[in-house]
Amino acid sequence: ECYDGSGSTYRGTTSLTVTGKKCQAWSSSIPHSHEKTPANYPNAGLEKNYCRNPDNDKGPWCFTTDPSVRWEFCNLKKC
Numbered sequence: 001e002c003y004d005g006s007g008s009t010y011r012g013t014t015s016l017t018v019t020g021k022k023c024q025a026w027s028s029s030i031p032h033s034h035e036k037t038p039a040n041y042p043n044a045g046l047e048k049n050y051c052r053n054p055d056n057d058k059g060p061w062c063f064t065t066d067p068s069v070r071w072e073f074c075n076l077k078k079c
């Protein structure tokens with residue numbers, strides 16, 4: 001899979017980061033509490049633990065399930 005531009009419109013199901021970590025669900029605050037919730041960002045496609053770009057970073061990312069790593073970019077290429 002690949003993403004266009006900054007990936008703000010990416011709606012695929014990749015949920016692994018560049019270092020192979022599993023993504024934390026956007027609706028969860030464990031292990032990382034955060035502001036990027038589906039309630040706060042209803043149009044960002046923050047489903048399950050799929051990689052997304054709700055804050056206009058350079059590509060899709062996610063909070064990781066590793067307590068020592070808050071977030072990482074995802075294992076996706078730019079189209």
Ligand SMILES: O=S(=O)(Nc1cnn(C2CCNCC2)c1)c1cc(Cl)ccc1F
Nearest residue numbers: 033034035036055056057058061070071
């Ligand atoms: O809940 S958060 O979104 N957590 C957070 C921390 N770093 N990031 C990066 C995610 C990828 N893009 C750059 C910011 C997000 C968050 C955002 C802001 Cl503006 C302030 C505090 C905070 F807790």
